[in-house]
Every structure is written in C-alpha cells, then in structure tokens.
Amino acid sequence: MIISNRKKISSAAEAIEELNKALPIHNQNRREMDYLYHYVSGDQPILYRKKDVRPEIKNNIVENHAWEITRFSMAQNYGEPIQYTSVNDESGKASAIDQLNNYMKTRSKDYHDIVLGDFQSTCGTAYRETWSCRRDEIEDGEPAFNICSPDPRYNFIIYSSEHGNPSLMSVSIRKDEDDRTIYYCTTKSNVYCIRDNKLVPEESSVNGHGRILLIEFPNNPRRLSDVEIVSTMLDAINNVQSNRVDGVEQFVQAFIKFVNCEIDETTFLKMCKIGALKVKTVNPSMPADVSSVSNELNQEQTQTLKDDIYKNILIIEGMPSREQNTGGDTGQAVYLRNGWDFAEQRAKIDEPVTKRSEREFLKIVLNILKTKQQIDSGLSIADIDIKITRNKTDNMLVKAQALIYLLEKGIHPKIAIQTCDLWGDPEKVYVESKDYLDALYKTAAEKQAEMEAEQRRNLELSATTSKGGDEVG
Numbered sequence: 333m334i335i336s337n338r339k340k341i342s343s344a345a346e347a348i349e350e351l352n353k354a355l356p357i358h359n360q361n362r363r364e365m366d367y368l369y370h371y372v373s374g375d376q377p378i379l380y381r382k383k384d385v386r387p388e389i390k391n392n393i394v395e396n397h398a399w400e401i402t403r404f405s406m407a408q409n410y411g412e413p414i415q416y417t418s419v420n421d422e423s424g425k426a427s428a429i430d431q432l433n434n435y436m437k438t439r440s441k442d443y444h445d446i447v448l449g450d451f452q453s454t455c456g457t458a459y460r461e462t463w464s465c466r467r468d469e470i471e472d473g474e475p476a477f478n479i480c481s482p483d484p485r486y487n488f489i490i491y492s493s494e495h496g497n498p499s500l501m502s503v504s505i506r507k508d509e510d511d512r513t514i515y516y517c518t519t520k521s522n523v524y525c526i527r528d529n530k531l532v533p534e535e536s537s538v539n540g541h542g543r544i545l546l547i548e549f550p551n552n553p554r555r556l557s558d559v560e561i562v563s564t565m566l567d568a569i570n571n572v573q574s575n576r577v578d579g580v581e582q583f584v585q586a587f588i589k590f591v592n593c594e595i596d597e598t599t600f601l602k603m604c605k606i607g608a609l610k611v612k613t614v615n616p617s618m619p620a621d622v623s624s625v626s627n628e629l630n631q632e633q634t635q636t637l638k639d640d641i642y643k644n645i646l647i648i649e650g651m652p653s654r655e656q657n658t659g660g661d662t663g664q665a666v667y668l669r670n671g672w673d674f675a676e677q678r679a680k681i682d683e684p685v686t687k688r689s690e691r692e693f694l695k696i697v698l699n700i701l702k703t704k705q706q707i708d709s710g711l712s713i714a715d716i717d718i719k720i721t722r723n724k725t726d727n728m729l730v731k732a733q734a735l736i737y738l739l740e741k742g743i744h745p746k747i748a749i750q751t752c753d754l755w756g757d758p759e760k761v762y763v764e765s766k767d768y769l770d771a772l773y774k775t776a777a778e779k780q781a782e783m784e785a786e787q788r789r790n791l792e793l794s795a796t797t798s799k800g801g802d803e804v805g
Contacts, residue, residue: 344522344524344526344531344536347501347517347519347522347524347526348524348526348529348530348531350490350500350501350517351490351501351503351515351517351526352529354488354490354503358488358503361488362485362486364560365454365455365456365484365485366485368454368455368456368557368559368560369454369455369485371398371559371563372396372398372399372402372454372559373399374394374396374399376394376396376398376566376567376570377567377570378392378393378394378567378570378571378574379392379394380392381571381574383578386582389578389581389582390578391574391577391578391581392574393570393573393574393577394570395566395569395570395573397566397569397642397645398559398563398566401453401558401559401562401645401649401651402450402453402454402558402559404649404651405449405452405453405558406446406449406450406453408675408679408722409449409452409679409682409683409686409720410442410445410446410448410449411722412720412721412722413436413437413441413442413445413721414441414442414445414690414718414719414720414721415433415718415719415721416429416432416433416436416694416716416717416718416719417429417716417717417718417719417760418715418716418717418760418763419714419715419716419717420715425708425710425711425715426760426763427708428707428708428710428711428715429711429715429716431707432697432701432707432711432716435475435477435697435701435706435707438473438474438475439475439477439478439479441479444460444479444480444481445481447481448460448481448549451481451483451484452549452550452551453551453557453558453559454557454558454559455484455485455551455557456550456551456552456555456556456557456560457484457548457549457550457551457555458481458484458548458549458550458551459481459482459484459487459488459489459546459547459548459549460479460480460481460546460547460549460689460693461479461480461481461482461487461504461545461546461547462477462478462479462545462547462693462696462697462700463477463478463545464476464477464541464700464703464704465477465478475700475701475706476700476701476704476706477696477697477700477701482504482546486504486505486506487502487503487504487505487546488502488503489501489502489503489544489546489548490502490503499544499548500519501517501518501519501544502517502518502544502545502546503515503516503517503518504516504518504546508527512527512528513527514526514527514532514535515527516535518539518544518545518546519539519544520539520542520543520544521538521539521542522536522537522538522539523536523537523538523539524536541696541699541700543695543696543699545696547689547692547693547696548689549685549686549689549690550685550689551682551685552681552682552685553685558649561648561649562645562648562649565641565644565645565648566645568641569638569641569642569645572634572637572638572641573638575634576631576634650674650675650677650678650679651675652672652674652675676722679722683720686720687718687720690718691713691718694713694716694718695713698711698712698713728754731752731753731754732752732754734751734752735748735749735751735752735754738751738752739769739772745762745765745766745769746758746762749761749762749765
C-alpha cells in the first residue's frame with residue numbers, strides 16, 4: 333500500500349508531487365508483482381539452475397503448484413458469483429436488489445471477479461475500475477456503467493496517512509502513440525494527465541463522479557500473495573524432482589570403468605554399438621574387470637522428503653489434502669480429516685477484506701444508476717448484504733435434518749434457514765418459501781389460538797352433555 337503524507341490533493345502541482353513520491357514505491361511493488369505473475373505462469377528459478385558435475389545431464393522440472401494454489405484460492409472465493417441480498421426483507425428493497433444482480437450479470441461481473449481473484453492471489457492485491465456509460469453506448473435493459481479488473485502492475489492508489497487511510501488519488505499508467513509513458517491521476521475532483529512530469533491540459537478533465545473510481549481489493553490485510561509465502565518450498569520441490577530425473581538418467585548413462593585392461597576409443601565405440609566387449613588382462617596376477625560406475629538414488633527417501641514439503645505447503649496455505657479414504661470413515665469425517673473445514677474457515681477470514689472493497693464498489697455503482705435513473709433512488713448501501721457463496725452441498729443430509737429438527741421444535745423458519753447453512757442467500761430462500769412454510773408450520777400465536785379454540789369446544793361439549801343428562805333425569 334502506498335501512503336502519502338498529504339491530507340488532500342487539490343491541484344495539478346500537488347498531483348505531480350504526490351506521483352513523484354509514490355512512483356519509486358510502486359516500481360518496487362511492480363517488480364515483485366511481475367516476478368510473481370511470471371512465477372505462477374511457470375517461469376520459475378529451476379529453469380535457470382546451473383549444474384557443474386555432468387552438466388550434459390540437466391533436467392529442469394517445474395511442478396507448478398503455484399498455479400494449483402492460485403486456482404484453489406480463486407475457486408474458494410469466486411467459484412460462484414458474488415450475490416447481493418436484502419438485509420431485511422421487510423424493507424421492500426428486494427426487487428431493486430434483484431435488479432442490481434441482473435445488471436451485474438449483464439456486465440459479466442462474474443468473469444471480471446475471476447480476473448480480479450487471479451491478480452489477488454498471484455500479486456497480493458487487485459483493482460476494479462468502474463465508469464459510467466453514455467446513453468448512446470448502451471442498449472435497452474443494459475446498465476449505464478461498466479467495469480474491468482485492470483493489471484495491478486500498472487495501476488495503484490495513493491492513500492493518506494491520516495486516520496482511516498482514505499484514498500487520495502488513483503494512478504493508471506499508459507503508453508501514448510510515441511511509446512511514451514503517461515499517467516492518469518484521478519482525485520475526487522479532477523482527472524490529471526501527466527507526461528514528462530508536466531500536465532497535459534487537453535487530456536485532463538473534471539471528475540464529475542466526486543469519487544475515485546478505482547477500488548483496491550487486497551488479498552489480505554498484509555497484501556501478501558498466496559504464492560510468495562511458500563515460494564522457497566515450491567522451489568525446493570522443483571529442485572528435488574529435477575534431481576530425481578537427473579539421478580535416473582545418470583544411472584542409465586553411467587560411466588564405464590576398466591580395471592587392469594587397456595582399450596582404445598575405436599574398440600569402446602564398437603562395444604557401445606554391439607553391446608559386448610572382449611578385453612585382455614595386462615597382468616595375469618591382476619584380473620581385468622569392466623563395470624559401470626553408478627550409485628542409484630534412493631527414490632523412496634526422496635519421495636518422503638517431497639511429500640513432507642508438499643504437506644507443509646498445504647498446511648500453510650490452508651488447503652485440503654488429497655488423502656484417500658482408508659475405509660470406515662463417514663463423509664463428515666473425511667471432510668474434517670482432509671482439511672476441508674479448515675480451508676473453509678481460512679476463506680472466511682479473508683471474506684471481510686473482499687466485502688469491504690465490494691461495498692466501496694457498490695457505492696460507485698449505486699451513484700451512477702441513481703444519476704441515470706435506472707434503480708430505486710431509495711436503495712442505499714445499508715440495504716444490501718454481500719454474499720460470497722462457496723459449496724453448500726457438503727454434508728447436505730445432515731444440514732437438511734438439522735433444518736427439519738429446528739422447524740419442528742418451533743424455531744422461527746428464517747433463523748432455521750440461516751443456521752443450517754444450506755443456501756448462499758438464506759434471506760431470499762425464506763421470502764420465496766414463506767407461503768409454503770406458513771402452510772406447514774404454524775406460528776406460536778396460531779398454535780395458541782387453536783389450543784384456546786379446542787378448549788372452548790371441549791367446555792361447550794361438556795356443558796351440552798351435562799345439560800342433556802339433567803333433562804333425562
């Protein structure tokens with residue numbers, strides 16, 4: 333994160349000053365992010381290793397577990413589209429929120445979330461940019477905004493050092509027609525175009541949104557990449573695997589040792605061709621011997637080392653293992669033993685970080701949609717809840733049984749649906765199921781009314797029976 337000591341930026345001169353302060357820090361960040369980006373793509377140090385002994389046998393094997401780590405992280409957080417739900421179904425804002433979700437589908441937000449998640453996991457941070465569209469740029473039914481997930485190596489935000497670290501200015505780095513670097517610096521009031529440390533007036537403009545439209549999505553509060561925290565261990569696995577293949581090849585291509593015999597090059601090459609050789613002992617008292625010089629690598633011990641490194645990577649990353657079921661385990665036992673529950677808890681830790689940025693993004697979107705009169709003007713960020721949905725089908729039978737038990741014991745259906753964790757949007761499930769639930773499960777007031785009515789009927793029946801007996805007597 334880039335911090336500025338200035339409290340506000342209100343002029344082009346101040347924007348240039350803040351940019352010059354921030355660029356050295358960003359350039360360092362960019363070098364690190366660029367290394368991690370190529371590392372995940374398979375460009376890893378093992379490809380450049382040097383081997384002094386028998387350099388002709390040098391296998392550079394990349395086991396790209398960095399790719400595995402980033403893909404798992406993306407699947408955990410963005411495998412299902414982020415959904416917006418109503419905080420309270422009684423607020424009457426559910427239809428406006430459904431419209432907001434449809435707008436996000438129209439703009440393929442799920443795709444841009446995956447791109448964002450890739451940068452998040454790989455580089456430690458990511459960005460989402462939002463902008464408004466003119467009426468003539470959109471078709472009927474389309475929202476008047478658009479989004480993208482720009483490369484964090486060429487975008488950054490300058491924050492204030494005051495309490496709360498509010499953002500002061502966003503910077504986007506571009507190239508012009510002459511391949512010169514230009515910087516678009518956006519404050520809450522202006523957009524400055526800076527080239528060669530000078531303002532370009534014709535490319536600068538007023539920021540009519542009153543907000544910085546670039547939002548940062550850190551991977552975690554420390555902005556650490558999922559890859560860099562285990563990069564040395566990933567390098568060790570590559571090194572072990574490369575040396576194993578080298579060991580096999582060196583065993584196959586072992587040197588030939590000649591003891592107490594003489595052989596010329598022509599005879600040796602003939603031996604290599606036909607696979608046999610006849611040698612003469614130089615000294616009868618010292619028998620001749622021809623053998624290969626080899627020492628096979630212990631593959632079992634090497635595999636144990638590799639498995640240990642990989643296991644520790646999974647523990648550090650909070651990823652589940654791939655252990656096979658040994659028999660007798662229930663589905664829940666396997667879920668807990670293999671670390672899936674731990675992976676879920678680790679993912680929940682990062683949820684508030686993403687949700688905080690998502691709320692800032694929603695503020696910009698709501699402002700644009702209200703200005704263009706495309707959504708209910710009364711809808712506010714306080715009415716919207718953000719749901720990051722992961723797999724809800726694990727242990728589904730137990731969850732369903734828990735839901736039935738809670739409902740039968742008189743727990744309010746809304747609370748029961750939220751507790752069982754079967755749905756990503758429990759609020760919407762409750763609203764759409766309310767009529768069915770009311771038909772199946774009566775409220776406490778309804779049960780009390782039925783009991784009182786039953787008691788009255790019993791009293792009336794008892795009085796009628798008693799009166800009839802007196803008349804007969």
